[in-house]
Amino acid sequence: MIANHLLTWITFIPLLGMLAILLAPATQKALIRGLAVVATAIPLGLSLYLWLTWGAVNGGSAQLQYVERVPWIQAGNFLVQYFVGVDGLSMPLVALTCLLMFIGVFASWNIERGMKGYFALLLLLEVGINGTFVSLDIFLFYVFWEVMLLPMYFLIGIWGGPRKEYAAIKFFLYTLAGSVLMLVAIVALYLITGTFAIASYTEGGQNMPGLLELARTKQITGANLVAGGVLMGVSFQDWMFWFFFIAFAIKVPIFPFHTWLPDAHVEAPTPISVILAGILLKLGGYGMFRIGFPIAPESFEKFRTLLAVLGTINIVYGAYVAMGQTDFKKLVAYSSVSHMGYVLLGAAAMTDWGVKGAVLQMFNHGTSSAMLFLIVGVIYDRAHHRELNGFGGLVTQMPYYGGLTTLGFFAALGLPGLAGFISEALTLLGSFKTYPTLTVISCLGVVMTAAFLLFAFQRVFQGPLNPKYAKLPDISGREVFCQAPFAFLCVLFGVLPTLILDILNPAVKQFLLLFPA
């Protein structure tokens, strides 16, 4: 029963947990924490099962796995299905979500004020994220996509820092503006094709082509909606493409739309920053790979150079701005902007290596940025500020913390032997074939990333010890427990990248097939 509905269980167990928490009395703090742990641990276990049995179940094929499909809303021609499934593209991200959420609960151990609401919202957030990753119906996808917004708003807005209200509403407005465009695009797609299914399926022995299949065979022209498929001098495909792209670009975030991110990251409490950087940004990238690009292959072909330029800007600009930051958390936030640029660059390159690098970068950034934000959280909990220049020489006082930080920083700056290196190298190698100039410029970003991270390390950990912090306790067991999985993953996929590349390979090949050569 579990194996048949694996994805449903992974997605909705947190919802059950949320309801249980809401029913629990607010005074029973241990009970609430326990429920949160259980409600995140079960999906984590299931997703581990998913990962470990992946090769055995499908023999490395690119097909969608664990597919479930039942009609959800059926009235006349209007058919929305509960249609879920995973492939090599989404499965690692689902697993990453489950892990991050599990860790997120432990990282939130100190939250006292309104903790019942906090954990309930956290679990609701997990439902939204996992649901988005597994959805194969675009209506369902949109519903889950929006479900994420509300908990995020309150998590930042209630438990955030001094400028939390501004950050929360900014995050909400940016994302909503994007998703409204996506909604219009979805409406148009539905009217053109009459289906919401992203992937194809068979119904009563009859093949029902999904949106991606229709796009590949050039059946989405919009000619049946607007005359000639051209609206205001722009082809319908292009409208579609930009609507989706902007919606996802805001989430990633891509350069002109990135301004919500530093605010949200800085103001959010540590566990929320971790989830935001680790998973929510990936949703944007995932959306592009799953829907945004393949839905309008020709438009993508037309504009991909522009996308590559945007990706490069992200890499260089993000790193450049990060160099100027003195706030530890803001620095890490901008490093995220920089790192997510690789995703766009690699995707735009449209080579096997480039796309693989981009997808891998999403996963690796999920682990390394989560670790970085946890590291910031540790020091913030102790010193109650994040001013880089206010520290110094901490490595003698907190050796274990220093050690973990070193690992996290090196993973983020792409040191060979750690995970970040593999994905960045793959991306750059892959995109060099298509965009040599842009790739060379992007390499500047790598150097700058190394510069600002090492510089930050120097300011915090080296030099004379700031006497104010001579008594800081070293990293606690709980904090080590939170960071250890990410450190482990950074090393594991740095040394044995094939463990994950074998999963990605078929999916990436499948992805490239969606585009006419």
Place this chain on the structure above:
Amino acid sequence: MNLLREELSWITPELCLTLFACVALLVDLFVQKGRESVMVGFFSLMGLLATAFFLYRQYGVTPPAQPVFGCMVVDPFSTLFKLFAVGALAFVVLFTMLSRQTRPDGYGEFYFILLCAGLGAFFLASTYNLLLMYLGLELLSIASYILAGYAKGNRRSGEAAMKYVIFGAVASGVMLYGFTLLYGMTGSIDLTVIGPKLRDQFALDHGTIPISVATGLCLAGFAYKISAAPFHFWTPDVYEGAPTPVTTFLAVASKGAGFAALLRFLQAGFIPDRTLGGPEAMMGYSDKLGTLVAVLAALTMTLGNLAALGQTNLKRMLAYSSIAHAGYVLMGVATMNREGFSSVLFYLVVYYFMNLGAFGVVMYYANTTGDEQIDDLKGLGWRSPLVAITMVAFLVALVGLPPTAGFIGKWFLFTAAVKKGFLWLAVVAGINSAISLFYYFRVARAMWLRPEEEAKYATVHASPAFAALLLVLAVGTVWFGVGFDSLLRYCDYSQNLLR
């Protein structure tokens, strides 16, 4: 006599409502002092329940071929709207009963006038006869004027009533003028006759100016009732000044009835029968009319949303929001086809849940604290979490985010608009939704994002009955966001049988 009995049986709901309105008045005279609120309210509720029962019995029964008494149409479309009005009235009565403050006399009047307003909405929603439509409108309007000024001695309530009367008089006069023009052109006050006559006129190709003038004047009257731009000016003042239960009634039932009449008016008179194929000129005119409504829709929602941004009073903010929502609904009207009208029905049902809920929270808050400022909601979330949580559900639905019914309602409106070719309108509506988030979530911000210590008022516990009401509405709001297929079929069915 048998025929009479049959015809009478079709209007049982109306008769029942009238009877109970009178009963409410009588009960008020005989009940001992201090118990009027409970007793009169109870009898009103009984009346509404009985009316709902009769309405329910009519639903699904093959409607009479001819209008009852030559003017009342009984079809699923009108039944849907009547049920809608009865439900809204029931909530308004309950809200009033649960109101903390009491007034020694005047309960009978209040419920009587409320039920009469409901009766007006009944007639408005179920006739093709212009005269009866006008009478229904006036019954509804005049009752609403009195209700708006019901808080005697309160200046803002008086101002609200006065403004409402003046605007209403002008609008209904203008509308009546439009009706007379239609009568002059076609020689009938029955829309089912006017429609084909107009078709003939179009076929003669006399030009569309006289018809345009008549339609324009009529539309002005409807636009006033649904508070669409540029006839929305009364809305904020009246909504703010009127007692909150009355505002709830105006925002939900009155508006719904206005839309019902508008849909009927357009459907019968101005939508060419695509299967039979109307004259070319009529097709063109219908599309032009649609474009006009689309422009009005864009204008209404933008004005409503922009004005709502600056409001500090919760009720006033909701008034502007209701203007914006009229704009969204007009999107569906602008399509001038069955699918669009069906989406209008769906949205109105959804709107019913979320708006009743939002106004319910306002009333609860104003009754317990005597305050209506958004900023003074500070910390309410921590003080009375249940009310605040339901409010968040209503707000999310009003913005139009899944998984609430507000999203689904907007979805169908968007679909209908885009299908008709109003992609620009869908984009405008989308941007407007994003704008609306800002002001709706100012409420959520005040309730939750401010710490408990900033709370201005001491703990305000919702009475269990009131909490239950809000919970019912909140559950409805969320439920229709995930399991809306039955409602969808219901709306589609109601729409199908509309002639």
Place this chain on the structure above:
Amino acid sequence: MYFDYFNVFVFLTTGLLFVFANMIVGGLVRPQKPTPEKLSPYECGEDVIGDSWIRFDIRFYTTALIYLIFAVEIAFLFPWALVVREIGMLALVEGFTFVAILLLGLVYVWVKGDLDWVKTYNASVKGGTEVEDRPAADIHGGPLPVELLQAAGVGPTITEQQTKGEKGHS
């Protein structure tokens, strides 16, 4: 194409011209010898006292409204009386229903004391006079302001208000 409506236009213009032309011509031709009596408004031969823009006692409006309702009732009942024999039972029932509803209203107003010429102010109303800026959150916004009652010339009211102790005995 719009020529059909040209005759309407001609009709309208002629009508307007006819009216104004007559008035202008009349004004030019007639003798003008104003006296104070001629200029005063006609009030059934009575001499005019004071300004016509005074505020009337609100009770007159109530009386007028009640009168109006029954005047309209009569207007409805005359045609009804003509056909009641033809239609029979149904008309009788309808007619009585109509009158009954009107009567119900009258009884209600009567019992509630709205027909009393000198009203007693209900002392159990809470709130006092500071209702002006309170939001109309409930349907029961408070009592009539004292000024209004004074304007209406309802003497006893004020005394009762005072004995309530809000302003102390005076």
